[in-house]
Amino acid sequence: MPDLVVVIWLSFRSIIIGLVLAIAWWLARGRTSRLPTGLTAAVTVTAASLALAGHIYLNAAFGFPVLQPPLSEHLPLWVFEMRALWALAIGILAVALVAIPSGAHTPRGHASLTRRTPFSFGRRWWFASVTTIVGTIVTVSVLAGVASEPDEEGLWRNYTVDAGSSISFGTRIYGWYYSVPALMLLAALIAVTIVVLWLIARPSLSANLDDDVRMRHLRTRNILAIASGALLIHLGSIFTSLSNTASLRGGAAIGENGWGSWTTPFAAMQPALLFIGLGIAALGYALWFGVLLSAAFMRRTSPGTGTGTGTGTVRS
Amino acid sequence: MMISLAGSSPAADQIRDQIRGLIAAGTLAAGERIPSVRQLAKDLGVAPGTVAKAYKALESEGHLRTHTGGGTRVSATASATPLAVVEAARALAATSGRAGVDLEETTRVLRAIWASQEKDD
Numbered sequence: 213m214p215d216l217v218v219v220i221w222l223s224f225r226s227i228i229i230g231l232v233l234a235i236a237w238w239l240a241r242g243r244t245s246r247l248p249t250g251l252t253a254a255v256t257v258t259a260a261s262l263a264l265a266g267h268i269y270l271n272a273a274f275g276f277p278v279l280q281p282p283l284s285e286h287l288p289l290w291v292f293e294m295r296a297l298w299a300l301a302i303g304i305l306a307v308a309l310v311a312i313p314s315g316a317h318t319p320r321g322h323a324s325l326t327r328r329t330p331f332s333f334g335r336r337w338w339f340a341s342v343t344t345i346v347g348t349i350v351t352v353s354v355l356a357g358v359a360s361e362p363d364e365e366g367l368w369r370n371y372t373v374d375a376g377s378s379i380s381f382g383t384r385i386y387g388w389y390y391s392v393p394a395l396m397l398l399a400a401l402i403a404v405t406i407v408v409l410w411l412i413a414r415p416s417l418s419a420n421l422d423d424d425v426r427m428r429h430l431r432t433r434n435i436l437a438i439a440s441g442a443l444l445i446h447l448g449s450i451f452t453s454l455s456n457t458a459s460l461r462g463g464a465a466i467g468e469n470g471w472g473s474w475t476t477p478f479a480a481m482q483p484a485l486l487f488i489g490l491g492i493a494a495l496g497y498a499l500w501f502g503v504l505l506s507a508a509f510m511r512r513t514s515p516g517t518g519t520g521t522g523t524g525t526v527r528s
Numbered sequence: 529m530m531i532s533l534a535g536s537s538p539a540a541d542q543i544r545d546q547i548r549g550l551i552a553a554g555t556l557a558a559g560e561r562i563p564s565v566r567q568l569a570k571d572l573g574v575a576p577g578t579v580a581k582a583y584k585a586l587e588s589e590g591h592l593r594t595h596t597g598g599g600t601r602v603s604a605t606a607s608a609t610p611l612a613v614v615e616a617a618r619a620l621a622a623t624s625g626r627a628g629v630d631l632e633e634t635t636r637v638l639r640a641i642w643a644s645q646e647k648d649d
Contacts, residue, residue: 322532323571325550327563327599416571421530 223275226448226490227268230497237498238505247430249510251313256434256507259309263302263438264500267445270298296390296449299496300397303442304404310435311408314415324417330409333425333432342405342436345443349398352450353391360387371457375474381462386453394446405439434503441499448493455485529555531572539574543582551591551606557614560602562592 221228234242247253273279274292326332331339363370363382371385412431418424459482463473478485531546533539550556562568565583569576583600586592591606624634 321534321572322530323563323568325529325531325547325556325562325568327561328567 219275223271224268226445226493227271227497229490229494230499231501233494233498234501234505237502242502242506243509245430245433245506247434247507247510248427252427252431253507253510255312256310256431256503259306259438260500260504260507262309263306263442264497264504266302267298270295294390294393296386296446296453297394297397299442299445299449300394300401303439304397304401306438306442307401307404307408307435310431310438311411314411320419324421328413330406330413332413333428334409334436338433338436342440342443345440345447346398346402349443349447349450350395352447352454353386353395356386356450356454357388357391360385360389371460371476373460373462373474373476375462375464375472379462379464381460381474383457383460384453385457386450390453398443398446401439401442405435408435430506434506437499437503441496441503444496444499445493446496448489448491448496451485451489451492453489455482455489458482458485533572533574539572540578540581540585543568543572543579544585547582547586548589548591551602554609554614556602557609557611558602558604558606559611560614561599562602564599 247256269279270291273281274295357368359371360368361370361372362368368388369384369390370382370387372380372382374380409432412428412435458476458478460476460479461473462475463471466472529550531543531550533542535542547556547562556562563571565576565579569579572579583592583594587594587600590603592600593603594600620634620638624630629637
């Protein structure tokens with residue numbers, strides 16, 4: 213039994229830490245920014261639940277093969293080898309789902325003189341955070357890709373340490389084989405996020421201006437949280453993968469009685485890469501759980517009495 | 529910062545007059561971006577050409593300036609209120625609203641801070 217607990221902890225530690233962080237945020241501040249009862253909250257709960265359930269299931273199936281679906285022999289292998297891509301793929305679907313409802317208000321002969329763009333209903337630091345995460349992913353992916361080499365199948369996922377005298381040690385690395393499809397999914401996630409933000413910003417503001425702006429503010433926050441969560445979980449999996457690469461150790465006999473051992477040039481970074489990876493992924497899960505909590509515990513509203521963290525203004 | 533269409537005068541004239549009034553009152557700051565022709569036309573339920581006509585008139589009067597790819601902005605010389613001041617005032621109004629502080633109390637606090645800063649200077 214204790215062994216099972218250890219296996220569960222090792223498989224789900226980022227998710228568990230993320231859940232704890234989200235609950236702490238929810239208790240401290242989250243209750244003031246709940247979505248009002250309605251279709252938007254229902255769709256947000258569905259999107260966040262599906263994202264979390266899908267990702268937790270894939271992680272469980274990876275740790276516990278008995279949970280793997282009875283599909284063809286090759287598909288699960290490929291799916292599990294590409295696990296760094298799961299969060300991005302799931303994030304795209306979740307963000308696209310949160311685009312519902314996408315309605316337009318009927319023109320009433322009056323209009324706000326504020327420009328509405330995909331960035332109008334979010335705070336600057338939200339967009340700056342997403343940009344920073346994307347920049348980090350691209351930088352780390354390129355660095356790992358440059359360090360990769362083709363393996364015997366010609367796939368860029370090998371990393372070798374040359375020990376001299378025709379001795380070398382190799383292992384897998386997050387090379388171009390993994391990062392190119394991931395970067396394509398990353399571009400797709402950014403595109404889908406901008407389109408959904410645009411769909412939220414585009415319709416004219418309703419007569420109940422404050423509530424409408426507040427709702428768009430909350431939806432923008434949730435979309436950016438889901439997208440950021442996907443990006444952070446992906447980045448965490450890259451760091452964890454690199455920590456596995458850094459842990460490569462090799463040894464060989466030198467001469468008749470000698471013995472030499474070799475490690476990667478970045479072996480000293482292995483613990484840091486692991487903890488950074490787990491921490492970043494935990495933050496990503498915390499964002500997904502935070503969205504789920506803010507939408508699941510909806511607030512009842514009466515017309516014109518909405519409360520929340522929306523600024524009530526549109527940033528042009 | 530709303531504009532509304534009412535009455536029988538041409539919509540383009542109403543749009544032009546109201547934007548001109550907002551600039552004169554300092555509600556629209558110098559350099560502030562205003563909505564695109566398409567957005568404003570869609571919101572008001574009028575043809576894009578109507579809004580374009582109003583913008584063109586304001587541009588020729590020197591109230592607006594349009595840059596290709598940069599949208600339409602209030603001309604730097606048209607409004608006496610700098611954009612930073614208007615944005616800070618909006619932020620103050622929003623913060624007071626969230627905190628449940630009314631206009632009178634907010635103004636009183638602003639006057640007190642203003643007076644203390646003048647004393648420091």
